[in-house]
Amino acid sequence: MPDLDLTGEHVLVTGGAGFIGRSVVAGLAAAGAKVSIVDLLPSTASGGESIVGDLCDPAVRDAAVTPDLTGIVHLAAFTSVLGSLRDPAAVHRVNVEATAGLLELARLRGVPRFVLASTNAVTGDVGDTPIHEELPIRPLTPYGATKAAGEMLLSGYAGGYGMTTCALRLTNVYGPGMAHKDSLIPRLMRAVRDDGVIQVYGTGEQRRDLVHVSDVVAGLMVAWRSAHVGPLIIGTGRSVSVLDIIDAVAKATGTPIRTEHVPAKPGEMPAVVVRTDRAAALGYSPAMSLEDGLVTVWDEFR
Numbered sequence: 001m002p003d004l005d006l007t008g009e010h011v012l013v014t015g016g017a018g019f020i021g022r023s024v025v026a027g028l029a030a031a032g033a034k035v036s037i038v039d040l041l042p043s044t045a046s047g048g049e050s051i052v053g054d055l056c057d058p059a060v061r062d063a064a065v066t067p068d069l070t071g072i073v074h075l076a077a078f079t080s081v082l083g084s085l086r087d088p089a090a091v092h093r094v095n096v097e098a099t100a101g102l103l104e105l106a107r108l109r110g111v112p113r114f115v116l117a118s119t120n121a122v123t124g125d126v127g128d129t130p131i132h133e134e135l136p137i138r139p140l141t142p143y144g145a146t147k148a149a150g151e152m153l154l155s156g157y158a159g160g161y162g163m164t165t166c167a168l169r170l171t172n173v174y175g176p177g178m179a180h181k182d183s184l185i186p187r188l189m190r191a192v193r194d195d196g197v198i199q200v201y202g203t204g205e206q207r208r209d210l211v212h213v214s215d216v217v218a219g220l221m222v223a224w225r226s227a228h229v230g231p232l233i234i235g236t237g238r239s240v241s242v243l244d245i246i247d248a249v250a251k252a253t254g255t256p257i258r259t260e261h262v263p264a265k266p267g268e269m270p271a272v273v274v275r276t277d278r279a280a281a282l283g284y285s286p287a288m289s290l291e292d293g294l295v296t297v298w299d300e301f302r
């Protein structure tokens with residue numbers, strides 16, 4: 001972000017070839033940081049070092065966490081909620097064991113900052129109650145549980161070793177670079193492009209907070225500048241129903257969307273309504289409207 005000068009910083013972005021990772025890498029580099037990447041997939045970003053490998057492999061972590069790093073942004077993860085219900089052991093290996101291994105190397109090698117991409121799903125189902133950072137943690141899926149476990153590890157390393165560890169609890173992120181994903185927005189974009197039918201789980205009245213990836217990068221910068229320790233919710237603070245999202249995509253693409261209602265999936269939260277006051281107090285202010293943000297996604301699909 002323009003007002004944050006990261007000249008002299010060397011940041012490792014795990015998952016830097018992924019959807020959010022690509023924007024984070026670009027944002028950090030634009031702020032002057034040297035950025036290295038580790039991912040299962042090769043990265044197209046130019047600049048710092050790029051390691052292709054599995055973070056479950058200790059040798060890959062060993063190569064990635066160099067002592068000259070000033071921070072790690074840990075985005076690499078098993079990200080599928082439904083997939084985590086099918087294979088909870090796999091999600092544990094990636095989201096907990098690899099995270100613990102990275103944190104420990106950071107401690108041993110004197111890397112002072114560690115930012116984890118977490119989720120509001122750590123809070124579980126609180127109905128329409130707005131989610132904030134002080135609510136108890138009660139995840140409903142293995143995915144949510146592993147992110148909660150990651151947050152607890154970060155807390156222990158902040159308390160025990162004085163590391164600046166922060167968990168960004170992201171709402172539903174959308175934006176350019178998500179064509180490989182299977183979440184609602186890319187499914188809608190594909191339905192429009194291919195003249196397909198979109199499956200709506202349950203009534204479609206469930207509410208979601210959609211945050212544009214550019215605002216996630218802004219949230220990361222706010223956390224970095226303030227050296228925030230602990231969880232920080234990054235969303236828009238405005239939730240819309242799935243049916244409203246379908247309407248918004250139809251407007252952004254200029255195409256009506258055909259829908260088919262199917263039974264709701266287990267573990268799906270009926271509402272995600274968040275409060276972003278803690279991030280706002282640190283200077284976070286999401287700037288992208290849903291209408292403008294959807295156009296940035298459609299540009300890649302059309």
Ligand SMILES: NC(=O)c1ccc[n+]([C@@H]2O[C@H](COP(=O)([O-])OP(=O)(O)OC[C@H]3O[C@@H](n4cnc5c(N)ncnc54)[C@H](O)[C@@H]3O)[C@@H](O)[C@H]2O)c1
Pocket residue numbers: 014015016017018019020021038039040041053054055056074075076077078079094098117118119120169170171172173174
């Ligand atoms: N997209 C969202 O709406 C959202 C919401 C909340 C939290 N998050 C979190 O944000 C982070 C990034 O998500 P994303 O949407 O960009 O997902 P993504 O799948 O596009 O990116 C994840 C990247 O991590 C890499 N990766 C996965 N396992 C790895 C491993 N074992 N070793 C090395 N690399 C590995 C993948 O190759 C991929 O490039 C994840 O931690 C996710 O849980 C995302």
